[in-house]
Amino acid sequence: MNIDYIFYLLTALTIICATMVVVSKHPIRSVLFLVATFFCISAHYILLNAQFLALVNIVVYAGAIMVLFLFVIMFLNLNKEVERNKSILYWLGAIVSAGCIFLMLVSSVGKVALTNGNIEKENYTLGLVENIGMSLYTDYLFPMEICSVLFLVAMIGVVLLSRKENKFTTNTVSNV
């Protein structure tokens, strides 16, 4: 089977899902389309023979972060399709910030050499567990440790914030 067709099909699906995230006015549907987008991206990883990355992407983003997103949206009870009144300033801000992101993406993607090779022939193995572990713990050790320190800081921050709130409210445990 030609792997190119699968790629184009997947890419089309990804773009459709990603567009639906922005277009659909219903917040819960937006989140569900975002989950679908993550699945498509994971499928791309599998095409590149990076099963580890694909599954970590699903576990972390689709399995944990998106569940928390849904969780919060359900609590907010945004059942009605919310249409905010949009002034021109609103539009302008959106266009400028989106444009900035687009410029950034173009400048970074432009530097990547787009190889026109065949995935099946070139036999990528960079995405396998062993190779990712190797490069993370040898070549990129310092950035990775910095990242984990950042996570730790964020975690401590969250614990601190939730602690302070507890002092003001009564001593009951938040019953869901």
Next chain:
Amino acid sequence: MSPIIIKLIFVSIVFGISLFVAMYSTYAERKVAAFLQDRLGPNRAGPFGLLQPLADGVKLFFKEEFIPLKADRWLFLMGPGFFMITALMTSAVIPFGPDLKIGDTVIPLQGTDLNVGLLYIFGVVSLGVYGVLIGGWASNNKFSLLGAIRAASQNISYELAMGLSIIALVMMTATLSMREIVDQQSGWHWNVLYQPLGFLIFLVCAFAETNRAPFDLPECETELVGGYHTEYSSMKLGFFLFAEYINMFISSAVIATLYFGGYHAPFIDSMDPGMLKTFLSIGVLFAKIFFFIFFFMWVRWTLPRFRYDQLMNLGWKMLIPLAVVNIIITGIVLLMKM
């Protein structure tokens, strides 16, 4: 036969077995409950009530199909389907036995031997909550919503401890492939003997992830009517209930595979390889699975349900620190062995 057809046949057999085991688990659950409460249990439909699951299935099919007026129609229909799909997906990486040799063809008794099989299971388990979450929210009912939210928070909390307990296991086995993990456990080298604490944490988390008592707060009748499936009727309700039993079957299989040697048993490992050995191995795996299914039921009819804050305290303040300690101990032992 081409490998694709063999795989198709194998996958359909696994699918059929999952459904069949789940069907008779509903019967077994009622019989076990009856036994533990000194009753008789279902005994009217067929000999020993063996046709009871069929009768229940027919009943569910003929119940009125009901969709609440203000429900989100599409998501309401999607919820049970999604729950069922994620329940069935997990069995793809479980090795059900050693390779079956018929003539010259070798049939691997495993859906696919992913080199990250363990992560795959973990990924699918983490997706399982979407069905409950979507169904509960789309019902547009406060009880359903509360059930769904409970399911989500419970799943996320216990996923962490589960992942940490698996990390200790992976440190020991040095592989993520299910097949290799099983083959390392031949003889009496069962992982449960090396990772007793990790196994205990994994077991508790498996109960929580399958929403089984004493962790069945998302559908707690005394507080929430029916929890996330309050508004469901007919076969959609059937899907939710049935998927729970499939989840139970699959998690029993995962526990047996990861910690209890999978299809290995000491007296079978010393036999000559052949058809007989293959089938005995499959039998051993299923014996282990059935024991754990029984264990799930045994616990359900013995322990009372947790209170919500007890549940959260157990997850965050007991299991996660214990799992971290387990990782540290495993690391120290491994270093000392080197």
